[in-house]
Amino acid sequence: MTGVLRLVLIAWWFQLKIRSRSAFDGLLSMVYPLFFATTIFLMYRAGSAGDTALVSAAVGASVMGVWSATSTTAASSLQQERRQGTLELLVAAPSRFSLIIFPLTLSMATVGAYSLVATLLWGRFVFGIHIAVAQPLTFALAIFVTVIAIGMLGFLLAVSSVRYRSAWALGNMLEMPVWLICGFLVPLSVLPSWLHPVAWVLAPTWGLDAIRAAAEGRPGWTSLGLCVVLTVVYGLVGALVSGWLVDSARRDAKLALT
């Protein structure tokens, strides 16, 4: 268990290092979430939203940044590994493939966590949205769990790219639907009822609810618990599926570009 934890932590650290060393990527990561946040705050303000709605939007927009940073890059990251010739080396390593890939997507969610903080600060200092967090510790815990959950959801997207070279498009395709379905910007109650079960199986729905609950001072432990359970389920499914997909990629020669 210690070995697994060490592998995940070290792989996460190196992947974070790789991702943090491009000035251009860094600039995009800094500016991109602020555009999102500005658009959302202006829309809510134009709609004469009250303080509670603005706070809810600020929290939603901040988690949206984490999801966007993860979803768009998770699926394409393995294609990038394939292009630079490292995917074969990752598969040829004796460590379990899922334990190598999860830290990779977790590093993306960690980069996305910056946008969470930036959005809240942007809202506070540029738009004057004061977020009074009723339960700071629970708020921090809920953010931590949500970042892990989004990293794990990204992991599910990423493993599909091991077998299917074009699966990188999946992340781009799912980015915006998840904004809506998980209630980042609008309450779930305004969505058609047939979409609710889809929202319930997406961990960010519960993670976001737990963050909002902690900010507003209402009980959010059930949501947090559901977020954790779904994250564990994603991990187990991802570990199982990644084994199949690697075998399939070995059978169909999809690990390398040539």
Add this chain to the structure above:
Amino acid sequence: MSIIEVTELTRTFRSSRGVIKRLRGKRGKDVEAVRGVSFTVERGELFGLLGPNGAGKTTTIKMLITLLLPTSGTAKVLGHDVTVHPREVRRRVGYVFGGDRGLYDRLSGRDNLRYFAELYAVPAREQNRRIDELLELVGLTGRDKERVEGYSRGMRQRLHIARGLLHRPEVLFLDEPSIGIDPVGARELRTTVKHLVEQGTTVLLTTHYMFEADELCDRIAVIAGGKILANGTPEDLKQRVTTGGVVEVEVFGVSPDVVGRVHALPGVRTVVVEERGQAQVLVVGAESGAEVTPAVLSCMDGARVGRVVTREPTLEDAYVELVSA
């Protein structure tokens, strides 16, 4: 027990078709990259797989290191079937390939090694010491904290070798490791490989470079079109294929007619034209005991003839004869 046992190994690739063609029931084309290859490699041996582009060398290696599943046949590395026990094989083999790819450019050389040391389960306490040893071995001490994106091709290749050796593999697979590196770098690489074999590592090497194979390999298998054409020591191969001498004639402007006439001469087995700058060199392989030089020169009417050299056959001659048969 042999360290590597390959029996009737085959691998077929299917080219993909567009969705519409697939819906219309049209299947992709099958390409047989490896066709019933069998060979063994003994402990401590340096075994070479020699062949032209597309011969099936890399496909064979990729099956042995568990990156590809064989279509049929069996392959065992250190007693473990590569299909049934891939993780056992991965723990004990190293893989190094040539070229620029396979490294994280944004990380330093040392960070690349630290990352792979973790993935290849090098014990945490040993990692720094092992990395220092390998940096010393490949001559990258002092440059290890620089980002890989600033490394030359030779430095990258040396870092690849260090990466492949991190977990002290019992068998090392080197897939065209000297491709694209300068002569000094290539010589250093050969010294490193020899040193590894002296220390007991079993090495399977693929290369295009005949002198490299001749200098390094204990045994060589020549592979072309997915099949093994010959297998033996470099000396065996030279003896087995070309038993006569070789005449090299430097000419300026040799026509296909001349080549045809030389080929038709009695006692001539092979004729290859090599471009060397402004000149061409006609490399003529003769049968044992045949004296073909005067006859070859008499065919050169109209062409300006330069140097004429008669020599013993090299591994390259044997190789050319085998793959062009």
